[in-house]
Structures are given as structure tokens and as C-alpha cells.
Amino acid sequence: MKTEPADVFQSRVAKHAALADPARLRIVDLLILGDFSPTELQAELGMPSNLLSHHLRALEAAGLATRHRSEADKRRSYIRLASGALEGLAPGVExxxxxxxxxxxxxxxxxxxxxxxxxxxxxxxxxxxxxxxxxxxxxxxxxxxxxxxxxxxxxxxxxxxxxxxxxxxxxxxxxxxxxxxxxxxxxxxxxxxxxxxxxxxxxxxxxxxxxxxxxxxxxxxxx
The missing domain is CATH 3.40.50.2300 (Response regulator)
Structure with a gap:
């Protein structure tokens, strides 16, 4: 029986592992419809900056999120959901x-x-x-x-x-x-x-x- 390539399978495994954490799943829920700066995510989640950084690194490593610098305030960055990251796992009407x-x-x-x-x-x-x-x-x-x-x-x-x-x-x-x-x-x-x-x-x-x-x-x- 033909199965998907090993690298594709491992990518799916990494995403599911990242989403298994409640805090990371909540972050992804927020990112589904828009971009947030780390400071804005902190305010939404009530989470210490060091813990938030840990979760964001895990999401980026799993290919679920990306970040880039603000065009306005260069000291600021925005986190966004990676293109095609969820493939049908997104929630319904909100x-x-x-x-x-x-x-x-x-x-x-x-x-x-x-x-x-x-x-x-x-x-x-x-x-x-x-x-x-x-x-x-x-x-x-x-x-x-x-x-x-x-x-x-x-x-x-x-x-x-x-x-x-x-x-x-x-x-x-x-x-x-x-x-x-x-x-x-x-x-x-x-x-x-x-x-x-x-x-x-x-x-x-x-x-x-x-x-x-x-x-x-x-x-x-x-x-």
C-alpha cells in the first residue's frame, strides 16, 4: 500500500504535537484570522513573555507560524499563521x-x-x-x-x-x-x-x- 512520503508524515506529526499543547492551540486559534505582535498575544493570553517565546518557537519549528518585522515600528514584529498550515483544522464560523x-x-x-x-x-x-x-x-x-x-x-x-x-x-x-x-x-x-x-x-x-x-x-x- 502506498503511503505519503516520510518527510510529509513527519511534518504532520510535528504539527499535531505542537497543537496538542493547550496554550499553543489557543495561539493558533488567535492567528487563524489575523496577525498579532508578541505583546498583543501576551495581553490576550495573560502569559509571561518567556513562556510565550517558548510556545512561539515551537509553532515556528513545526511550520505553523512565521514572523516578520513591522513596517511601521521596526522594533515590533508580527506573528502570522503559515500559509496552508492547518489544512481543514480551522474552527468554523466565529x-x-x-x-x-x-x-x-x-x-x-x-x-x-x-x-x-x-x-x-x-x-x-x-x-x-x-x-x-x-x-x-x-x-x-x-x-x-x-x-x-x-x-x-x-x-x-x-x-x-x-x-x-x-x-x-x-x-x-x-x-x-x-x-x-x-x-x-x-x-x-x-x-x-x-x-x-x-x-x-x-x-x-x-x-x-x-x-x-x-x-x-x-x-x-x-x-
Whole structure:
């Protein structure tokens, strides 16, 4: 009988071993829908920093989590769930919302793309906003949306004036996340394509957002 390769099997074993610890399973539950800094995880879990570091190292070693530096505060890092880490082990619907609001700093690329992509996969309304709106949508965002056949509405960047209490807020930018506090929602640490402003940078941001939306949409329900 043919079985999976030994290295694939061992990878599964390592993931199951890591998830067998209650604290690590709770961390993964938090990471499923968004990214957290170690400090934010400490606050959520009420866990000493040395113990949290131990659990994060175990999750990274098992291929369940990755980390990278914040684009805003370089002393800060974000932990995210590794792509495809759980393969069907994710929990079911957890969040309800009347609308999903995607936020970045300028509302000129990432949040605009996220709102457009959301409209393709969910009946829950979505919109986007910026903490410091730009004058216009970035041409790179328009181009990448066109390449992927996504209808990017021709609306100018806007601020947070329309924020509603029933909104589920998804910050797709480290600067916006670190500027805003106390909002109902999650954070996605998506790299700013305008920092490099190349076709590849916009493709990477588009693919990251698209993947995350595919994970989040099935776990949302209309409130």
C-alpha cells in the first residue's frame, strides 16, 4: 500500500504535537484570522513573555507560524499563521458583522483591493477606508486588479468617518493597526506594495490578501 512520503508524515506529526499543547492551540486559534505582535498575544493570553517565546518557537519549528518585522515600528514584529498550515483544522464560523471594513493608511491600494476581493466571495457588505487618505487610488492597484479580472470601484480614497459599531474591521497595514485601538476585528500584516512600487510587489500584496480573504469569508456570518 502506498503511503505519503516520510518527510510529509513527519511534518504532520510535528504539527499535531505542537497543537496538542493547550496554550499553543489557543495561539493558533488567535492567528487563524489575523496577525498579532508578541505583546498583543501576551495581553490576550495573560502569559509571561518567556513562556510565550517558548510556545512561539515551537509553532515556528513545526511550520505553523512565521514572523516578520513591522513596517511601521521596526522594533515590533508580527506573528502570522503559515500559509496552508492547518489544512481543514480551522474552527468554523466565529464572527458576525453587518459590514466588513478594510483599513490601511492611504486607502489607495491594499484596503481597496481587499474590499473588491471580498465582494466576490461574500454576501456581507464591505467597504474600505484610510487613516490618512491619499488623493487617488494607486495605479499599481488598478493594474493588478485589472490583470486578475477584479472590479475595482472608481471611488476616491476616504477616511474613517463612516465607521459603524457593527463593522468588523480588518486592518491590512501595520501603520493603521498600530494607530488604531479598541476596534472589533483583526489585523493582516500585508506588505505595502507602494514602498517598492513594482508589478511584483502589487502581485504579492494581491495574492496575500486574496488568500486571507478565502480563509476569513467562510468564518463570517451576517449579523
Amino acid at each position: 464572527y458576525g458583522a453587518t459590514r466588513v471594513l478594510f483599513v490601511c493608511t492611504r486607502n489607495s491600494a491594499r484596503s481597496q483591493l481587499a474590499a473588491a476581493l471580498w465582494g466576490q466571495v461574500s454576501e456581507i457588505p464591505s467597504t474600505s477606508a484610510g487613516t490618512h487618505p491619499a488623493d487617488r487610488i494607486a495605479q499599481g492597484a488598478i493594474d493588478v486588479a485589472r490583470r486578475h479580472g477584479v472590479d475595482l470601484p472608481e471611488v476616491p480614497p476616504r477616511g474613517l468617518e463612516g465607521l459603524d459599531g457593527g463593522d468588523f474591521v480588518v486592518t491590512v497595514c501595520d501603520n493603521a493597526h498600530e494607530e488604531l485601538t479598541g476596534l472589533n476585528g483583526v489585523h493582516w500584516s500585508v506588505r505595502d506594495p507602494l514602498r517598492i512600487n513594482t508589478e511584483e510587489a502589487f502581485e504579492n500584496a494581491f495574492n496575500d490578501i486574496s488568500s486571507r480573504i478565502s480563509d476569513l469569508a467562510p468564518r463570517m456570518r451576517a449579523a
